[in-house]
Amino acid sequence: MELQLSxxxxxxxxxxxxxRFYRRLGLDMPDPVAGGTVVAHRMGSGxxxxxxxxxxxxxxxxWxxxxxxxxxxxxxxxxxxxxVVDSTWADLVGAGYTGRMPPTRTVGPYAALVEDPDGNVVLLTSDAAASPDAA
Known part of the structure; x- marks a missing residue:
């Protein structure tokens, strides 16, 4: 069996x-059950x-x-x-989230960095290799 990130x-x-952050990013995150401490969303990539x-x-x-x-x-x-990288970056930073790198043509993909509310860094990219449709 091939190891998979699930x-x-x-x-x-x-x-x-x-x-609020991940929904604004564009994920269809469900509401937690009343008093719940867990929310999960399975993306099209699996x-x-x-x-x-x-x-x-x-x-x-x-911990x-x-x-x-x-x-x-x-x-x-x-x-x-x-x-879309540009508009997503502008929307999130405009909503008060911390930007770490504005949209930039890197040595790899066109990308931007923004923090979620807990300081996790989210890379927004137009890199076709990261598309769920990439082979």
Whole structure:
């Protein structure tokens, strides 16, 4: 069996704030059940994005939220062409989310970086290789 990435789990401080961000980004995230601490959305690529306020903090006694402004991972979202990168960046930054890099022609794809409410860095890209339709 080939190993597959099936889920990305983000431990978040405020499920509602995270839902506002990812919905604004364009994901059709469901509402949590009343009092729930978990929300999951399976994307067309087959990967599920799961937001939770109580997994790592409950099961890993050494877990602590990241600090210091650094990050060790990025979530890449293929948003379409360069114009969509521009408009998505403008919408998120205009809504008050922290931009780390404005839309830029990198040595690879046209891309921008923005933080979600918990400081997770989201890479917005027009890189065709990241499209769910890429072979």
């Amino acid at each position: 889920m990305v789990v983000l431990e978040v401080a405020d499920i509602d704030a995270s839902l 990967v599920t994005l799961l937001l939770t306020t109580a997994f790592a903090s409950r099961y890993d006694p050494t 602590a939220p990241p600090s210091g402004g650094g990050y060790s991972q990025m979530l890449e979202f293929y948003v379409g062409d360069d114009d």
